[in-house]
Amino acid sequence: MKDLFQVHTLDVSGLEPCEPMEKTIKALEQLPEEHCLKVLLRREPHPLFPMLEKRGFSWKMLTGPSAAIELWIWHHGSQNAADLVPNQDLKY
Amino acid sequence: MHPNLSLDQAPPISVPFRFFISAPLFGILAALALCFYGPELLQTRWFPATLGFTHLVTLGILTMVMCGALFQMLPVIAGAPISHPLGVSLVTHLSLSTGTITLAAGFLWGDPLVFSGAIFLLATAVLIFFVSTFYSLLKAPRLQPTITGVRMAIIGLVVTAGFGLTLAAGYAWTDGAAQRETLTDLHLAWGFLGWMGMLAAVIAYQVVPMFQMTPEYPLWLRRTLSWMLFGTLLCWSIGLASAPTKALLTLLELILAGELTLFAGITLHLQHKRRRKVADVVLFFWRTGMVTLILACLCWTVAQWWPAWGDDPRYSFCLGILFLAGFTLSVINGMLYKIVPFLVWLHLQNRVMADINLMGAKIPNMKKVISSEAMKKQFWLHLIALCSLLAAVFYPDQLSRLAGLLFLASFVWLGWNLLAAIAIYRTEIARLEQRVRDGAGTATI
Numbered sequence: 001m002k003d004l005f006q007v008h009t010l011d012v013s014g015l016e017p018c019e020p021m022e023k024t025i026k027a028l029e030q031l032p033e034e035h036c037l038k039v040l041l042r043r044e045p046h047p048l049f050p051m052l053e054k055r056g057f058s059w060k061m062l063t064g065p066s067a068a069i070e071l072w073i074w075h076h077g078s079q080n081a082a083d084l085v086p087n088q089d090l091k092y
Numbered sequence: 093m094h095p096n097l098s099l100d101q102a103p104p105i106s107v108p109f110r111f112f113i114s115a116p117l118f119g120i121l122a123a124l125a126l127c128f129y130g131p132e133l134l135q136t137r138w139f140p141a142t143l144g145f146t147h148l149v150t151l152g153i154l155t156m157v158m159c160g161a162l163f164q165m166l167p168v169i170a171g172a173p174i175s176h177p178l179g180v181s182l183v184t185h186l187s188l189s190t191g192t193i194t195l196a197a198g199f200l201w202g203d204p205l206v207f208s209g210a211i212f213l214l215a216t217a218v219l220i221f222f223v224s225t226f227y228s229l230l231k232a233p234r235l236q237p238t239i240t241g242v243r244m245a246i247i248g249l250v251v252t253a254g255f256g257l258t259l260a261a262g263y264a265w266t267d268g269a270a271q272r273e274t275l276t277d278l279h280l281a282w283g284f285l286g287w288m289g290m291l292a293a294v295i296a297y298q299v300v301p302m303f304q305m306t307p308e309y310p311l312w313l314r315r316t317l318s319w320m321l322f323g324t325l326l327c328w329s330i331g332l333a334s335a336p337t338k339a340l341l342t343l344l345e346l347i348l349a350g351e352l353t354l355f356a357g358i359t360l361h362l363q364h365k366r367r368r369k370v371a372d373v374v375l376f377f378w379r380t381g382m383v384t385l386i387l388a389c390l391c392w393t394v395a396q397w398w399p400a401w402g403d404d405p406r407y408s409f410c411l412g413i414l415f416l417a418g419f420t421l422s423v424i425n426g427m428l429y430k431i432v433p434f435l436v437w438l439h440l441q442n443r444v445m446a447d448i449n450l451m452g453a454k455i456p457n458m459k460k461v462i463s464s465e466a467m468k469k470q471f472w473l474h475l476i477a478l479c480s481l482l483a484a485v486f487y488p489d490q491l492s493r494l495a496g497l498l499f500l501a502s503f504v505w506l507g508w509n510l511l512a513a514i515a516i517y518r519t520e521i522a523r524l525e526q527r528v529r530d531g532a533g534t535a536t537i
Contacts, residue, residue, distance in 0.1 A: 014305075014367060014368075016303060046168045055445050
């Protein structure tokens, strides 16, 4: 069973650029290895993706029920964290 | 992971910045021309210095910023990067800058050789820009309304350039192009509506909700406006070039004015419904732009019904000033104040994320890149300059040079604010590089 306590939710959908990315990056600096960060956004954060790649994170973008975009981020290679991500179709 | 996203596709910061920082320089040149010629510049639209002045504004400021913004935004919104962005942008920028100055000089001196140089340089700029951006857009993995609109705007630029270069060739190699008035009307309509109006609208779909925290533009508008604008403009052009009936052309012109008014009205409505009710200087710029766009459409519509106004030389100046200095310049000035700080922050953040030695390093928030007080003061200066220029159409002897001086101050201030942003970027990137060299670990800078 998925442990919801390992999923940290960050709602940045009401913030203007560049705050959503700033807060996401700050949250990722403290994200434990086996945990997952779920970010609620209004728009796709295109410039964030290369940064995630460089810092060794994986991500999945979903259409969320409470915001336009749900971005799930976890440490690359962490299978436990990857298992926390809903198995839902991607937006595209 | 996004399946179609190519990583690190944004161009180096120097690519858009060389266009952005050139715009105020051309603004200063245009303002100096207004100060120098004064009331003469506002007598007739056919006065050579007036034509030179207008092209310093349309090519040197407006097209310059739009090209730079597209080089930056296309890889992100279309998901397909422009090949060799440094080289392509350098050649485009050089040929556009030198071509604009040469064209303005060609109008002033009336020298066929100078006109020929301008034709070559501007044709090079448009051709390279068109090929590189259109090729990138053809590779776009997703077909959004914005991408369709940008494609149409770029076609609009090519059509505008085609008519413009034909007119310039008329000045260079004959005593003036045949059907000069018709060609000029087509050149103006495609430049104002097909290139600048279209691009401003489709870029607004992205930047207004993103930076001003408004609701999204309605999907029906995003899907239909570009097609309606492009289609109406095409019908109007065919009508004008063939044997037109006045009633049909008037109807098409009213539809065009209605489409732009609809866009401006919806933008103002969205801004009214924005989530954060904090007064932001960019909002002021965009509101000024939308109100002046509505006024421009009104000015145009009135001319259809009231021939005395349509035939008055002051009409074309009012329309041009409202559309170019009011709508396009305000929107572009406002956009620069969001895009430039955002790019500075983004490239610094990107540098931090690329190196583990920079973990935890602090960089300035985008609100600290350009002081909001400085932006606000420049906005008021821009607004006063705009009002003075409009009033100068009716009182040229008293106000034209004052308007020139006010625009001069406004562009100097804009340039200064942009230079301040570049200085912050250089200082910060130097600090980050120093930290990497020192291997300072994770301590906060």
